[in-house]
Amino acid sequence: xxxxxxxxxxxSRILSALEDQDTTVIxxxxxxxxxxxxxxxxHPATHGVLRLLVRLDxxxxxxxxxxxGYLHRGYEKIAEASTYHEFIPHTDRLDYLSPIANNVAYCxxxxxxxxxxxxxxxxYIRVLVCEMSRIASHLVAAGSMAMDxxxxxxxxxxxxxxxxxxxxxxxxxxxxxxxxxxxxxxxQQDWDDRCTAMLERFLxxxxxxxxxxxKLLGTNRIFVDRCENVGILTRGDAIAMxxxxxILRAAGVxxxxxxxxxxxxxxxxxxxxxxxxxxxxxxxxxxxxxxxKESASILRQALDALPAGPYRADEPxxxxxxxxxxxxxxxxxxxxxxxxxxxxxPPVGEIYQGVESSKGELGFYIVSDGTGHPWRMKxxxxxTNNLSALPLMLKGCMISDIVAVIGSVDPVMGEADK
Amino acid sequence: MTRSVVETLQARLPxSVRGSxxxxxxxxxxxRRxxxxxxxxxxxxxxxxxxDMVIDxxxxxxxxxxxxxxxxxxxxxxKNREYVRLKVLVDERDLTVPTVTxxxxxxxxxxxxxxxxxxxxxxxxxxxxxxxxxxxxxxxPLRKDFPTMGIPDSLPLPRR
Numbered sequence: 021x022x023x024x025x026x027x028x029x030x031x032s033r034i035l036s037a038l039e040d041q042d043t044t045v046i047x048x049x050x051x052x053x054x055x056x057x058x059x060x061x062x063h064p065a066t067h068g069v070l071r072l073l074v075r076l077d078x079x080x081x082x083x084x085x086x087x088x089g090y091l092h093r094g095y096e097k098i099a100e101a102s103t104y105h106e107f108i109p110h111t112d113r114l115d116y117l118s119p120i121a122n123n124v125a126y127c128x129x130x131x132x133x134x135x136x137x138x139x140x141x142x143x144y145i146r147v148l149v150c151e152m153s154r155i156a157s158h159l160v161a162a163g164s165m166a167m168d169x170x171x172x173x174x175x176x177x178x179x180x181x182x183x184x185x186x187x188x189x190x191x192x193x194x195x196x197x198x199x200x201x202x203x204x205x206x207x208q209q210d211w212d213d214r215c216t217a218m219l220e221r222f223l224x225x226x227x228x229x230x231x232x233x234x235k236l237l238g239t240n241r242i243f244v245d246r247c248e249n250v251g252i253l254t255r256g257d258a259i260a261m262x263x264x265x266x267i268l269r270a271a272g273v274x275x276x277x278x279x280x281x282x283x284x285x286x287x288x289x290x291x292x293x294x295x296x297x298x299x300x301x302x303x304x305x306x307x308x309x310x311x312x313k314e315s316a317s318i319l320r321q322a323l324d325a326l327p328a329g330p331y332r333a334d335e336p337x338x339x340x341x342x343x344x345x346x347x348x349x350x351x352x353x354x355x356x357x358x359x360x361x362x363x364x365x366p367p368v369g370e371i372y373q374g375v376e377s378s379k380g381e382l383g384f385y386i387v388s389d390g391t392g393h394p395w396r397m398k399x400x401x402x403x404t405n406n407l408s409a410l411p412l413m414l415k416g417c418m419i420s421d422i423v424a425v426i427g428s429v430d431p432v433m434g435e436a437d438k
Numbered sequence: 439m440t441r442s443v444v445e446t447l448q449a450r451l452p453x454s455v456r457g458s459x460x461x462x463x464x465x466x467x468x469x470r471r472x473x474x475x476x477x478x479x480x481x482x483x484x485x486x487x488x489x490d491m492v493i494d495x496x497x498x499x500x501x502x503x504x505x506x507x508x509x510x511x512x513x514x515x516x517k518n519r520e521y522v523r524l525k526v527l528v529d530e531r532d533l534t535v536p537t538v539t540x541x542x543x544x545x546x547x548x549x550x551x552x553x554x555x556x557x558x559x560x561x562x563x564x565x566x567x568x569x570x571x572x573x574x575x576x577x578x579p580l581r582k583d584f585p586t587m588g589i590p591d592s593l594p595l596p597r598r
Contacts, residue, residue, distance in 0.1 A: 089570035096555075097579060101586045132462055259516065262492045262544030273516065280519040369461040372512055372521065374493070385512065387498055396580075398496040400512070408547040437570060 054082060057419070061090045065168050065423035068433030070407070076419060084414045084422075086407050091437035099397040103363030104130045104204060105340065107397075112198040114382075114401065115435040117160050118153035120189065121377045123202035128283055129373035129384035130204045134366040136338050141329040142206045143284045147322045148219070149192070149201060150284070150375075151315040155226075156185045157378035157430075158266075158308040158315075165305060165427030166237055169246040174233055181229050184222045191215055204364065205339030206332025219323060226316055234309060247302035251413040251425030254299055261409045264402050265380025266311065267429060269295045270303035277376040289321050301421075301428035308430075338364040363392020372400075379403050379430060403436035443467055443522050446487060450480050456527075466510075466523040471535055474511070474526050478541040481513065481522070489513040489522060492538070495548035497556040501582040506530045507556055511538065511545075528558055537563040555580035 054077050061069040069090035075083040095114070099107050111126045112119040124146045131138060138146075163178030186196040192215050193201040193208055201208050237243045253263070258271040268275055276293040278286040294310035296303040333339045340359050341352040368390040374383035380402025387396040406429050413425050444467060447455050454473040459466050469477045481489040494512040505527035513522050526535055537560040538545045547569065549560040554569040557578040568575065577584055577592055 089568075089572075092570035094579060097584075097586055135462070257543075259490055260543045262542065264493075275516060281521075370466065371462050371464055372494075372523065374521075381493065383494065383512075385494065385496060385510070396498045398494065398510075400494045404547060404551075405544065408544065 059422065061087075066426055067164065067431055070426070070431060070433055070436070072410070072422070074414075074419070074422065079419045081414050081417045081419060081422065084411045086410050088404070088407065088433075088437055091433045093438070095438050096397055096399060099394055101393065103360075103392045104134075104366075104394065105359065105363065107394075108202065108204075109198065109200045112200055113434055114399065114438070115157070115377060115379060115403070115432045116197065117432055118157040118378045119197060119199045120149040120201050121153040121157075121375070122382065123200060124150055124284075125373070125375040125377060125382045126384055127202040127204050128375060129371065129386055130364075130366070132373045133369065133371045133386050133388055134204070134338055134364055136205045136333055136335060138206060138333055139330045140285075140327050141211075142331045142333075144322050144326045145207055145211045145331060146202065147284050147286065147289070148211065148319060148326075149189075151318045151322070152185050152188065152219075154315045154378045155312050155319075156182045158312050161308055161378075161427075161430040162233065162305060162312075165247075165301075165424070165430070166243060168423040168427035169243055171237065171240065171243055174236060177229070177233055177236075181222075181226065184218070184225075188215055188218045188222070191218065203332060203340060205335060206330070210331045211326070216323065216326075219319065223316055223320060223323075227313075230309065230312060237305075244302060246421070246424050247300065247305060247428065249298075249300050250421045251301045251417060251428060252299050253409055253413050255297075257409065257412050258299070261412070262405050263380070263409050264405065265376070265378070266304055266307045267406055267409070268380070269293065270307045271299035272297040277374055277381060281374065283373070283375055285322075288325075289318050291318050301424050304428040304430075365392065366390065374400065377402060379432065379435065380406060382435075399435075399438055401435040401438060403431040403433070404438075407431050407436055443481065443487060446484055447477055447480060451476055464521065464523065466525055468525045468527065471526040471528060474509075474524065475536045475538050475541060477524065478511065478513075478538045481524075482541055487515060488517040489515045490542075491516060492542035492545045492548070493521070495538070495545050495552060497552040497558055497580070499556060499580065499582045504529065507533070507558055509535050509552060509558060533557055534559045534561050536561055539563055554578070557581070 054075055057074045057076055059074055060066040060071040071087040073085040074081055095110055108123055111122040114122045159178040159182045163175035166174035189199055190196050193199050253271050255271045255273060258268050272295055274293045274295045279293055291314045294307050296307055336355045341355050345352040346356045366388045368388055370387045372383055372385045374381045382402055383400035385398040386394050389395040444455055444458050451473055454470050454477055456468040456470055481487050491514040493514050496510050498508040500506055507528040509526050511524040528535055535558060549563055551569040552558055553566055554571055555578060
């Protein structure tokens with residue numbers, strides 16, 4: 021137990037930090053002085069609680085140190101104390117802009133560990149919800165990036181589109197944000213005709229609405245000037261830093277786990293991996309726009325190919341039974357009791373399952389000791405990794421470019437801080 | 439794939455591989471602790487394997503008397519579109535592992551996080567600070583002997 025002496029309290033750490041010479045600006049010659057600027061954690065452009073310490077020479081950024089941890093909730097520790105099923109709602113709160121994709125990624129990891137075969141229909145529905153969440157997340161990314169550089173209209177337009185997807189979530193699983201839709205071995209509820217009709221209507225309007233956004237920004241000189249050649253991350257740096265997702269593809273590396281390590285039924289669907297070579301903020305924006313179009317095409321294909329059948333695997337020892345059966349049948353009641361109290365019984369071992377979420381590679385590494393709780397679960401969150409390249413992207417930028425670059429990285433702090 | 443990773447390491451760094459296992463298609467190779475940076479360099483620069491991306495570095499507390507901690511390196515090869523996991527075992531009495539930041543720059547924050555959560559020191563790391571927890575925090579929260587509810591008074595609270 022640390023003992024706090026009277027000496028400590030007299031001179032707090034904050035005070036001593038304030039006395040540090042870096043924060044004291046001595047203006048002998050204003051043009052020759054470097055200064056330290058603290059940005060965040062409470063700053064509207066940092067998309068949450070990201071804190072940046074910026075060393076400035078005039079208006080030029082000399083170095084940046086991102087500080088994370090302001091939203092650290094210790095999910096990896098919570099996972100060790102909960103059963104595999106209990107952790108599903110926590111995955112909603114990782115990347116809270118695409119909760120369903122996180123649910124699916126987590127369930128895929130547990131299914132790989134426990135060796136559960138998921139029915140065909142469930143896999144198709146999972147593709148549908150994953151791609152919907154990718155569109156929803158990219159819409160927020162595009163809109164908020166445009167807002168960060170001063171184009172407020174686009175944010176309203178993209179949020180209007182996103183609202184339609186959230187409405188589908190609402191019908192599908194009863195929640196707009198904290199969906200908890202995927203279950204180990206299947207899904208919470210079946211996809212129904214009302215969702216199909218809503219998705220059809222969304223897809224019918226989406227192309228035109230996205231073209232409007234593209235037209236508004238692509239020919240907007242202010243937007244292009246503020247994003248072009250800003251925050252460049254070269255191909256070599258992106259690979260060395262382990263960057264994934266749209267940022268890596270905007271640097272010219274065609275890595276997409278949907279194609280490279282197919283999961284669900286992506287190997288049966290036809291789509292392109294959108295890449296650009298510039299590696300700047302504008303390229304990242306256009307990669308996201310391109311991916312939204314590809315996602316819309318995947319949605320169309322998956323909707324057309326959606327097979328009939330069960331939406332949850334029939335494996336009583338691993339998959340929770342349907343609620344209506346739990347209340348009416350004895351066996352299912354016992355199964356539910358055992359699953360809730362003991363959890364599933366995976367073999368001893370360790371697995372890693374990565375999926376291509378909207379931000380990049382979202383992965384779960386699970387070490388199992390054969391009990392109903394994971395012995396260790398590591399969440400490989402794309403936002404953490406992507407933020408680690410921020411110092412490289414921002415070096416040499418102007419101070420006003422910082423918001424544009426953060427917007428183009430599209431970090432979600434719930435995921436970055438875990 | 440399994441054989442080529444293990445064989446390459448054994449041929450170019452004799453004695454470095456302590457074992458390997460495959461589970462559900464995932465390959466894990468246990469490497470001697472002091473060899474991890476050189477093994478990483480070999481796997482990265484080998485033209486056939488080319489594990490050029492570090493996806494994750496993480497710690498595991500196995501809570502056993504000998505070699506209590508594991509550090510796992512999850513690598514990806516863009517060329518072969520393959521994953522491989524390297525693993526080193528760390529004893530509680532000597533919590534040091536050579537850093538791999540010289541091989542993959544992206545492991546910087548992952549190693550910081552492992553240090554933050556388990557107290558494993560990566561020797562040669564350029565910036566080994568706490569990642570998520572406050573600097574004045576004295577414990578390592580993902581160790582198994584750290585209670586899930588936390589330790590009272592582990593963070594200084596405002597006084598009356």
